Amino acid sequence: MSRKQMESQAQTPEPEQVFNRGIELHHYANTAYPLNGVRVWKDFRVKNSAIDSAVESAWKDVNELGLYVHIPFCDKRCMYCEYAVLSGEEAEQKEDYIELVLSEIAKYREIFGGSSKTAVGLDIGGGTPTLAPAGSLERVVAAVLGGYTLAGTFGMSIETTPIIAADLQKLRDIRSLGIERISMGVQTINPQLLRSVGRANNTARIIQQSVHNIREAGFNKFNIDIMYGLPRQTVESFLATAEFVARLGPDYITLYRTRLKGTRLEHETRLVTLDQVNAQYAAAFGLLTASGYDANLGKNTFSKVNGDPGTSAYLTRRVIDGLPYLGMGLAAQSLADGALYYNDGAASKQMVQYRKQVLGGHFPVQDLYLLPPEEIMAKMISVSFYFGYINKDAFQRKFGVRLEDQFPDEVDFLVGKGLMKHSGQLFQLTNEGKDAINGVIPLFYSSGSKRNLMTYTRDAHV
Ligand code: SF4
Structure with missing residues (x-):
């Protein structure tokens, strides 16, 4: 393991801390991942010319x-x-x-x-x-x-x-x-x-x-x-x-x-x-x-x-399988093979840049990130909570790893606290878990997003 990886692991908060912070920030820690892409994904951003x-x-x-x-x-x-x-x-x-x-x-x-x-x-x-x-x-x-x-x-x-x-x-x-x-x-x-x-x-x-x-x-x-x-x-x-x-x-x-x-x-x-x-x-x-x-x-x-x-x-299909999606039009979001991008207008909510890019023969994209698997996993799982569960088979099909092996501590924590349970191919919220969904979701965030969550303030998302 590289020094950078060790440092990053050392700083990743424990499941209990993440859970509690998600509950505290229940207005923010929801199915819309990430909390702050501009900050957490800055190293993955592709320069405009590319x-x-x-x-x-x-x-x-x-x-x-x-x-x-x-x-x-x-x-x-x-x-x-x-x-x-x-x-x-x-x-x-x-x-x-x-x-x-x-x-x-x-x-x-x-x-x-x-x-x-x-x-x-x-x-x-x-x-x-x-x-x-x-x-x-x-x-x-x-x-x-x-x-x-x-x-x-x-x-x-x-x-x-x-x-x-x-x-x-x-x-x-x-x-x-x-x-x-x-x-x-x-x-x-x-x-x-x-x-x-x-x-x-x-x-x-x-x-x-x-x-x-x-x-x-x-x-x-x-x-x-x-x-x-x-x-x-x-x-x-x-x-x-x-x-x-x-x-x-x-x-x-x-x-x-x-x-x-x-x-x-x-x-x-x-x-x-x-x-x-x-x-x-x-x-x-x-x-x-x-x-x-x-x-x-x-x-x-x-x-x-x-x-x-x-x-x-x-x-x-997006929610269950994490299927790629192509969004067209102002501010639309797309997720292809490891690339997540937002069209022009996502920040400004105006048409001017979208128009300029389309008329110039370009894709009207404001930000494009080439993301590592842990970010794509966090995105897929956050969205899957629209349905109140993670489909374990779909997760394994998409990422080639079992949910329990990718998130051993998180899964143990959730089962131990009675917040989620295994039910066939589903890892599903319990009655207690549905009331704590804002604490549950961030457990599957990337390590960078977990750290961001711990220091997140209302004004920091821009
Ligand atoms: S203005 Fe109202 S109706 Fe229109 S998109 Fe926003 S929330 Fe929906």
């Missing part, structure tokens, strides 16, 4: 992947929004933006050469992609699909808001593109909370109308997102939203814990305690499972369709 060739070589040996297109349009920015959404003058340049995305899609098709890669799914997210004209979405879908062989289980999913879904014709046009899954962000029905997060227009009446329209338009996979962990949200208020949504009867309901990091509500993290969010999740879990929705402990998406996890084809 990005185009690094992107090409990262995809060379990838045969199967998930696809994502980011459409950053929204009428108004929600207070808790953490995404890249166009604002100001750029918000008016929707047609321009679509042309740029089409050019980026074409550039990938060019390097991939024909339909040599197999796509398992396409997610169109944002923003509110359904705000784009149906004709634009049609061009985007056609451009993407023309470049890939589609897996037998291939499926497309799109996000919407109740306001946009109140337009039945728009939904029919979108459904006619072959998009069979739609996910609508309801978030809350509490009028006070709606006002405080800037979504006062999403009234119960609009939501009911939009649900009716989604069914009329013929979407056969329908998810509704609701949020918990909002500042000033009580357990009762969250439960009222969950009840309302369960009565609407979508195929799936996703409980989304509000991530305040980097949002306009970040200064209010102290108003949201871990006990509160755990009580909210537990109350909704009881209600939804009693209403015919199924999910294992710690899972976000509840499904009433037997054998269907409820997530999109793209996300399901």
